[in-house]
Amino acid sequence: MKKLIVLLIITVFSSQLRAQSASDSIITSLKKHYKLTEFDRPSIQIKFNNDTIIVAGYLQDLSSLKLSYQRKKNIVYKTSNGGLNWKQIKFAGDAWIYDTFHKKDGKIWMGGSDNYIHYSSDFGETWGKKPKPFNPVNRVLSIFMADSLNGIAGGLSNGLAITKDNWSTSKQIETPIDQGKFKILNPSARDRIDEIALVDSIILINQNDYIFYSKRDSINWTKFNIPVSGFSINQEKSEITLHSRNGKLFVLDKKLNLIKERQEDYLWETIKSDCTKLNLQSFFGSEISSISLTSTKWLFDKRVHMGAIYKSDIQKGRILDKKGNLIFKSKGFAEKSLEISKDDIQTLLQDKNLKVKLAELSKHLKFTTNDLNDYKIFVEGIKKERIEKESWGGNFTSQIELTNPEFQEFQNQSSYLKQNYISSVFNQVYLPFFLGQEEID
Incomplete structure (x- = not known):
């Protein structure tokens, strides 16, 4: 088993390094053609295929004779032969580009710090500037286009707008914070719209790591009935994939009907996904x-x-x-x-x-009245702490509710543990840390 774990670590790390190397090679190629300054940030790659790639981000006009801090940040770089040659293309703005969205036919939408949406219909060769989508004015943090006309954009500061005419006009819609679905202190950076999607008549949104959905024509933000950590969209099939916090994937159609569910594909998964409960009695008796x-x-x-x-x-x-x-x-x-x-x-x-025998340990783990009283005080303290943190936007959707029987009737719990609890701890807490998959504070 020890040898197997070592092999898994090598496999995961090497694949990550290869992916990182492929991404870095494009930037390395770009830097050979242009002497980017220490302030340039080529942070976004728009890849149509292995040959046609556009790099955006915080990129200044190197052809300008002005001092570095006086130059406009209005540049994207394009290669049509996989990085052998590059050219600098100006767009009609002055922005740090935060997010982009593109389609295979050459259409590109970019948004960033200058509050505009920048648009190209010819693989980034020429650019136009759409009106500012948000009222009040807001930086464009996220963009999603269902097709060439219908799209949605999220702001850095609680902005949310939708369009039916490719951003010639836009309509402001309420966010989960506007509807009081959760609260934050004002001002706070926790109102940003990190991720959005539009599938037929359904809007999905990630605001402060809370995942909500709503119908497009009657905005009423609702949480899913499972704890969701993220979502992804298959536009060709009009399918929504929810990533649950217990390691499962739920695929929905455009009307939010469940199509199928499956366990996340972990290389290191050792727990059978078709098992709903594990009997640990034999383990405790060994x-x-x-x-x-x-x-x-x-x-x-x-x-x-x-x-x-x-x-x-x-x-x-x-x-x-x-x-x-x-x-x-x-x-x-x-x-x-x-x-x-x-x-x-x-x-x-x-x-x-x-x-x-492990079973003998139970003789030394009896709960006294003082233990129970101390535990109740401890739980009340946790409740108070969660309420205080929720006031500034703390998100506890990944934590088990304190009303769960596992907490309320802990002294009566048996050795039959729900499989998804074990899977969650093993797959999402221990192994990601062990394999270096999460940043460690």
């Missing part, structure tokens, strides 16, 4: 055959320019007997030691063969 101690140190890998990639230093531990106390140490962690009472270990491990 005997310990050996004890292994390991020590792990997580280090940022400076050789990789990705903040989410960490490498681990895993080493075997040693047990040292110093003046009657057992001290656990590992090479490289001499300053980190855990003192363990020899008497405690001898009490727990009654014989030299380390044969201890």
Whole structure:
């Protein structure tokens, strides 16, 4: 099993590095043709195919003789031969481009810090400028086009607008915050529209990591009846895929009818997705055959320019007997030691063969009246903390509600645990951290 885990780590990391390298190669090619300054940010790639690629972001007009801070940020770069040659193209604006949307026929929409939507119909060769979509004026943070005429845009500061004529005109619509679906302090950056989509008559939105949907012609933002972490759209099939927080995918049609569901495709998934409950009774009744101690140190890998990639230093531990106390140490962690009472270990491990039934531990885990009272006080404190954080827009949709029986009747819980709880912890908490898939604060 240990060898299998190592192989999985190598597979995941190498595929990520290859993807990063392919993306970086385009930017490397661009920088060979143009001497971008330290202030230029080629952060967005619009890829029509392997040959035709446009790079946008925060890019200044290098042909201008003005000082760097005086130049307009009105440039995109285009290659038609996979990066062998590049040309600088001006669009009619002065903006840091935050988001783009494009179609295979060459149409491109861009939005950013100058509040406009910039439009091209010929693969970025020429550009026009649409009227500002938001009233009051707002930076354009996200764009989605259902077709060449119908689209929706989200603002950096709670703006939301829809169009039926390719942004010649736009209509302002209420956001979840406007309708009081959740609250934030004012002012706050938590009102931004990070992601939007339009599928037939349905609008989907991600505001402050809350996922809502509404009918286009009668705006009433509603949460899905499962905890959703994100969504994706298949425009060709008019399908919506919801990414749930317990690791499942739910595919819906344009009327929000469920088509199918399946487990997320994790390389490291070891729990059968067709199992709704796991019987752990045999595990609790089994005997310990050996004890292994390991020590792990997580280090940022400076050789990789990705903040989410960490490498681990895993080493075997040693047990040292110093003046009657057992001290656990590992090479490289001499300053980190855990003192363990020899008497405690001898009490727990009654014989030299380390044969201890896990079921026996239950004898030492009884709840007293004081324990129950302390727990109730603790839960009330958590409730208060959540209410306070919700006032400034804290999002707790990924946490189990405190009214859940797992919390309210914890002393009566059996060894039958719901599979999705285990899957959620294993697939979304432990392994992403173990494999370096999430940024670590």
